[in-house]
Structure formats: structure tokens, C-alpha cells
Amino acid sequence: LNADPTxxxxxxxxxxxxxxxxTGVCQAVSGKGRHIITTRIEHPSLMNPCLxxxxxGWNVSFIKVNSQGVVDPMEVERALRPDTVLVSVMLANxxxxxxxxxxxxxxxxxxxxxxxxxxAAQAVGKIPVDVKNxxxxxxxxxxxxxxxxKGIGALYCRIGAPLGQIMFGAGQEQGLRPxxxxxxxxxxxxxxxxxxxxxxxxxxxxxxxxxxxxxxELSKLGHPIIRHGDPENxxxxxxxxxxxxxxxxxxxxxxxxxxxxxxxxCHDRAIKVSHVLAAMGVSPEVALxxxxxxxxxxxxxxxxxxxxxxxxxxxxxx
Numbered sequence: 092l093n094a095d096p097t098x099x100x101x102x103x104x105x106x107x108x109x110x111x112x113x114t115g116v117c118q119a120v121s122g123k124g125r126h127i128i129t130t131r132i133e134h135p136s137l138m139n140p141c142l143x144x145x146x147x148g149w150n151v152s153f154i155k156v157n158s159q160g161v162v163d164p165m166e167v168e169r170a171l172r173p174d175t176v177l178v179s180v181m182l183a184n185x186x187x188x189x190x191x192x193x194x195x196x197x198x199x200x201x202x203x204x205x206x207x208x209x210x211a212a213q214a215v216g217k218i219p220v221d222v223k224n225x226x227x228x229x230x231x232x233x234x235x236x237x238x239x240x241k242g243i244g245a246l247y248c249r250i251g252a253p254l255g256q257i258m259f260g261a262g263q264e265q266g267l268r269p270x271x272x273x274x275x276x277x278x279x280x281x282x283x284x285x286x287x288x289x290x291x292x293x294x295x296x297x298x299x300x301x302x303x304x305x306x307x308e309l310s311k312l313g314h315p316i317i318r319h320g321d322p323e324n325x326x327x328x329x330x331x332x333x334x335x336x337x338x339x340x341x342x343x344x345x346x347x348x349x350x351x352x353x354x355x356x357c358h359d360r361a362i363k364v365s366h367v368l369a370a371m372g373v374s375p376e377v378a379l380x381x382x383x384x385x386x387x388x389x390x391x392x393x394x395x396x397x398x399x400x401x402x403x404x405x406x407x408x409x
Contacts, residue, residue: 109137110257123174133181178206181213183325209229213236216291218291243273243279305384309402339381
């Protein structure tokens with residue numbers, strides 16, 4: 092991250108890091124204003140704290156994204172107000188993999204003296220992440236997203252950046268995250284960071300190749316598909332597609348060997364669409380056919396071939 096060790100707070104994961112930032116920052120600077128800015132595609136661990144602030148009388152602006160799931164920095168600039176105290180924009184989306192222009196947004200926020208946070212849970216370990224280049228005051232990390240044990244995460248908090256307590260106890264983690272630190276988990280996070288850092292660019296190229304092969308082979312199955320997001324602006328491991336006229340959940344039910352997720356669900360004949368896809372303007376019918384594939388360091392070219400064959404058979408069965 093290119094951070095000073097004193098700027099790192101260990102947490103239980105990305106959810107706690109996001110909650111600590113949103114709630115802690117707003118608590119610390121509430122005397123300066125009560126307006127924050129975020130986007131319509133954030134992870135629930137950030138979206139829900141913002142909704143809670145709304146209930147507490149705060150003003151929250153949820154910035155729209157384009158059809159590729161990317162925020163326009165100018166939209167953020169237009170939303171800035173004299174009472175804006177914090178801007179929070181994720182670095183990479185967890186559903187589409189779309190990379191957000193956080194560095195550009197940071198420049199605009201800093202000109203107005205506004206603090207900036209990014210949820211980098213999906214990005215760290217997949218693309219180079221440098222807090223200095225991004226220009227952020229706070230950055231969230233989820234350990235299990237980069238092969239660390241579950242139950243450990245981190246929050247980068249720039250030296251001098253305000254952050255209030257939301258938990259009270261002893262003085263661990265500079266008094267901002269009380270409780271005995273899980274040393275084995277923290278060591279695991281450090282080891283994982285070293286593991287992913289040494290060849291991150293080469294691994295990104297490898298996973299990008301496999302992702303594009305997966306998309307190309309799925310496109311040859313003879314069933315119409317739509318790709319969500321710009322392949323030139325996504326993290327290397329994520330592919331989100333929609334099988335037109337099919338139900339993604341039904342397809343995956345016929346392919347238990349494949350571990351993937353869907354973009355919508357049916358409840359009582361009503362389609363509940365992912366808030367990310369909805370923000371991108373994806374129709375409920377298209378969203379219902381969405382499947383998100385995630386690759387990793389263990390994914391091989393034969394795995395891609397098996398996955399395509401398995402999905403192809405599943406489509407034929409329904």
C-alpha cells in the first residue's frame with residue numbers, strides 16, 4: 092500500500108473497516124458539516140452505514156454510474172457542497188470488477204478540503220494499490236480477498252486524518268479498535284500481502300488472459316450473452332455476463348461444480364435485481380440471467396475449458 096506502519100489499523104475485515112471509516116469519520120468531523128458523498132454501487136458494508144447516517148439526520152448523495160458501472164469524477168465534483176465532509180468511492184466493484192477513477196476523484200475532493208475514502212477490498216492483491224498515488228485518506232482491506240485467513244482486515248488511516256471511536260475498551264490499535272489483536276491472523280495477512288505482491292503484474296496478465304478466454308468460449312456456446320463492464324477497465328479476475336432469456340440461478344443449479352454468483356433473484360414472482368446492475372441500467376430480465384465468474388491464482392486453462400463445457404450442458408438442460 093506504500094503506507095507507514097503507524098497508518099495501519101487491524102480490523103476483522105472489510106466490513107468493519109468500512110463501518111469504522113464511515114461512522115468514525117462522521118463522528119469526528121460532524122461539527123464541520125453533515126453531508127457525505129458515495130455511489131450507487133458500493134458494497135452493502137458501506138451502503139448500509141450510509142443509510143444509517145441518513146436515518147440519523149445526515150445528508151448523503153448517492154452518485155450514479157454509467158452503463159459500464161463507472162463513476163464520472165465530474166458528477167462527484169458537482170455533488171460537493173460547503174458542508175461535505177467525506178467522499179467514499181470503491182476502488183473496484185465486487186460484482187462487475189469495474190475500476191473506479193479514485194485518484195481523479197481524490198484530487199477534486201482535496202481541492203475542497205474534503206476527506207476521501209476508498210473501499211479497496213476487491214482491488215488489493217489483484218492490481219497495484221498505492222495510497223499515495225490514489226491520494227486517499229482512508230482505505231479498506233479485506234484479508235480473505237487476497238488469500239489471508241478469514242476474520243482479518245485492515246484500515247489505512249493517513250497520519251493526521253480524523254477518525255473517531257465507535258468501539259470502546261482498551262487502547263489497542265491506537266485506541267481506535269479495542270480488543271486483543273488476533274496475532275496469527277495479522278501475521279497471515281502480512282504473509283498474504285507478500286505472497287500476492289511479488290508477481291502481481293504477471294499474475295494480473297495471466298488472469299486477464301484466462302478471463303478473456305472464458306468470455307470468448309462462452310460466446311461460442313450458441314446462446315446470446317451480454318457482458319457487463321468494460322474489459323479494459325476491470326480487475327483481472329472478474330467476469331460478469333448475462334445469459335439472455337435464461338435464469339442464472341437455474342443455470343448454476345444445473346452446474347454444481349461451478350462456484351459462481353448471480354445478479355438477481357426471484358421472490359414471489361418479483362425479480363429482485365442487484366443494486367449494482369440496477370444502477371447500471373440493466374433491466375430485470377437481463378439481470379435475472381447474470382452470472383459472475385471469479386478467477387484466482389489456482390485457476391488454470393483446463394479449468395476454463397471444463398467451466399465452459401459445464402455451463403453449456405446446464406443451458407441445454409433448462
